[in-house]
Amino acid sequence: LRFVRTADMWGWLSASAKISPEIQSNTKHYLYPAVDLEKASEQYEDARWFTTREIEVSGLKIPKGAFLAGNDKSAWVATADGFSKISKSDAAFSNGGLVDTHRSLTWNNWIDTLFLFLDDPYGWGGYGGWRDCSRLVMDTARSFGVHLARNSSHQARKTSYYFNVEGMAIEDKIKTIEDAAQTGIVFLHFKGHIM
Numbered sequence: 001l002r003f004v005r006t007a008d009m010w011g012w013l014s015a016s017a018k019i020s021p022e023i024q025s026n027t028k029h030y031l032y033p034a035v036d037l038e039k040a041s042e043q044y045e046d047a048r049w050f051t052t053r054e055i056e057v058s059g060l061k062i063p064k065g066a067f068l069a070g071n072d073k074s075a076w077v078a079t080a081d082g083f084s085k086i087s088k089s090d091a092a093f094s095n096g097g098l099v100d101t102h103r104s105l106t107w108n109n110w111i112d113t114l115f116l117f118l119d120d121p122y123g124w125g126g127y128g129g130w131r132d133c134s135r136l137v138m139d140t141a142r143s144f145g146v147h148l149a150r151n152s153s154h155q156a157r158k159t160s161y162y163f164n165v166e167g168m169a170i171e172d173k174i175k176t177i178e179d180a181a182q183t184g185i186v187f188l189h190f191k192g193h194i195m
Contacts, residue, residue, distance in 0.1 A: 050143040156189035
């Protein structure tokens with residue numbers, strides 16, 4: 001088995017699992033944008049892409065909800081043979097298969113992104129490779145370039161502000177939530193759940 005780690009989880013893969021080759025130093029700037037944007041090449045600014053549907057690149061199927069590194073003109077996909085580039089002229093871009101994570105974080109864009117996953121199976125803790133509530137919130141936020149923790153209780157504490165409506169009359173709870181929704185996106189957190 002091989003131990004692997006991503007931005008939000010870790011685990012084990014079979015030793016025979018297909019993985020990309022080691023990232024070469026001359027490719028890293030495509031995949032890991034520079035932290036100091038003044039020193040970053042203008043051609044490779046920090047831009048990432050989010051798949052809105054399954055796309056196919058070099059015979060590799062990439063599921064909806066995947067994140068790809070790149071710049072404003074292209075995205076990169078890791079394959080067993082190396083990295084494949086998708087440019088804006090490719091079908092994945094032209095048919096709306098990829099959206100830029102630098103788009104506006106509006107209520108409508110947030111809801112549109114959530115609806116991409118409507119009818120997908122639920123997988124508590126990521127069971128079966130599916131999303132649970134906190135992964136759905138995390139992936140939706142990440143599709144706008146906002147990084148949240150994987151756990152629902154950590155997500156609830158990492159927002160701009162939070163308040164406890166426990167013990168309030170139902171009318172007061174609704175008014176409090178509606179008032180908060182006027183200033184941004186509201187997460188409702190219950191023990192072990194977020195929405």
